[in-house]
Amino acid sequence: GAVVSQHPSRVICKSGTSVKIECRSLDFQATTMFWYRQFPKQSLMLMATSNEGSKATYEQGVEKDKFLINHASLTLSTLTVTSAHPEDSSFYICSAQGGLNSYNEQFFGPGTRLTVL
Amino acid sequence: DQQVKQNSPSLSVQEGRISILNCDYTNSMFDYFLWYKKYPAEGPTFLISISSIKDKNEDGRFTVFLNKSAKHLSLHIVPSQPGDSAVYFCAASARSGGSNYKLTFGKGTLLTVNP
Numbered sequence: 001g002a003v004v005s006q007h008p009s010r011v012i013c014k015s016g017t018s019v020k021i022e023c024r025s026l027d028f029q030a031t032t033m034f035w036y037r038q039f040p041k042q043s044l045m046l047m048a049t050s051n052e053g054s055k056a057t058y059e060q061g062v063e064k065d066k067f068l069i070n071h072a073s074l075t076l077s078t079l080t081v082t083s084a085h086p087e088d089s090s091f092y093i094c095s096a097q098g099g100l101n102s103y104n105e106q107f108f109g110p111g112t113r114l115t116v117l
Numbered sequence: 118d119q120q121v122k123q124n125s126p127s128l129s130v131q132e133g134r135i136s137i138l139n140c141d142y143t144n145s146m147f148d149y150f151l152w153y154k155k156y157p158a159e160g161p162t163f164l165i166s167i168s169s170i171k172d173k174n175e176d177g178r179f180t181v182f183l184n185k186s187a188k189h190l191s192l193h194i195v196p197s198q199p200g201d202s203a204v205y206f207c208a209a210s211a212r213s214g215g216s217n218y219k220l221t222f223g224k225g226t227l228l229t230v231n232p
Contacts, residue, residue, distance in 0.1 A: 004160070034219070041126075043224040044161070044206065093160050097218065106220060108153075108160030 003027055004096045006109035013084055014117055021079045021112045023094030029074035030096035034106060035067075038091045050077055074098070084116045120144045121209050123223035131231055136194040138226050140207030143188065147209040151220070152181060152192045155204045164205075165192070197230045204228070 003026040013019050023033055032051050036044040048064075050056040050071035058064045066088075068080040077096075081088055091113050095106035122141045130136045138152075148169040153161035167174040167181045167190065174181050180193045194201055207223040 006160075041224070043121075043222045046219060046221075049219060091158070095160070095220075106218075107163070110160045111158065113158065 002107040004030075004094065004107045004109040006092075006094055006112050008112060009110060010113040010115075012115045012117065015085050016083055018080055018082045019084055019114060021081075021092055021094075021114075023077045023079070023096070023109050025075045025096040025098065025107070028096075028098055030077075030098040031074065032097040033071055033077040034095045034097070035069060035077075035079050036093045036095070038093060038111075044093060047079075081114065084114070086116045089114055089116045119224075120147075121207055121221050121223040123205075123207055123226050125226050126224070127227040127229070129229045129231065130197050132199055133196045136192075136197045136201065136228055136230065138192040138194075138205050138207075138228065140190050140192075140223055141188055142190075142209050144209070144211070144221070145188070146211040147221075149210045149212045149218070150181070150183060150190050151208045151210075152179075153206045153208060153222075154201075155206060155225070161206055194228075197228075199230050199232050202228055202230050 005024045007022045035047045038044045047062045048056045048058045050069050052071050052074050056069035071077040093111040095108045097106045151166040152164040155161040165176050165179045165181050167183050172183050183190045204225040204227050206225045208220040210218040
């Protein structure tokens with residue numbers, strides 16, 4: 001149980017285009033989903049927290065107009081990187097919290113490697 | 118400001134021996150700690166956690182120790198196996214701060230277990 005999927009697993013896009021990344025909890029209802037990004041040899045940095053049906057809460061320094069987050073249902077959250085630039089190239093990981101272990105750990109997706117040319 | 122610190126970027130141990138991964142934190146509000154294991158190009162996988170009301174939690178080959186006064190925790194893996202080779206992240210949260218348990222991660226330690 002507690003499986004989280006992400007799609008796509010990797011994407012290459014041109015500078016200036018927008019990219020949408022999906023995060024799904026497959027076997028439980030995720031009341032809260034988190035989006036992280038990770039640069040090489042760095043820690044996972046929390047970008048935003050989203051609760052189903054409400055606006056996401058962004059961490060300091062993260063542009064909410066650039067990284068659009070939608071948590072439309074208890075099993076799906078999307079992150080859209082708008083007008084992507086090479087510096088947005090990174091590994092984006094989502095996690096979901098809810099179900100039987102909502103008091104404890106987050107369950108992570110496999111990540112999406114974004115490369116902006 | 119790094120609130121969760123893993124000062125050893127890498128650790129190499131022999132198969133069958135003990136692996137000890139260390140983590141320090143600075144935020145006294147943290148009251149729940151977790152260890153995650155991560156392979157390249159994959160998301161982290163939860164390993165073990167500990168609440169601040171305990172000083173030890175054991176699950177099979179994995180044991181986490183917490184020293185609140187020193188703001189230090191460690192993950193012991195014994196015996197170490199080659200399949201344990203991965204990056205290990207320490208994470209902390211302040212559960213008393215609300216229902217969304219945001220995690221703060223360390224930079225990770227690359228563990229290599231040699232056959």
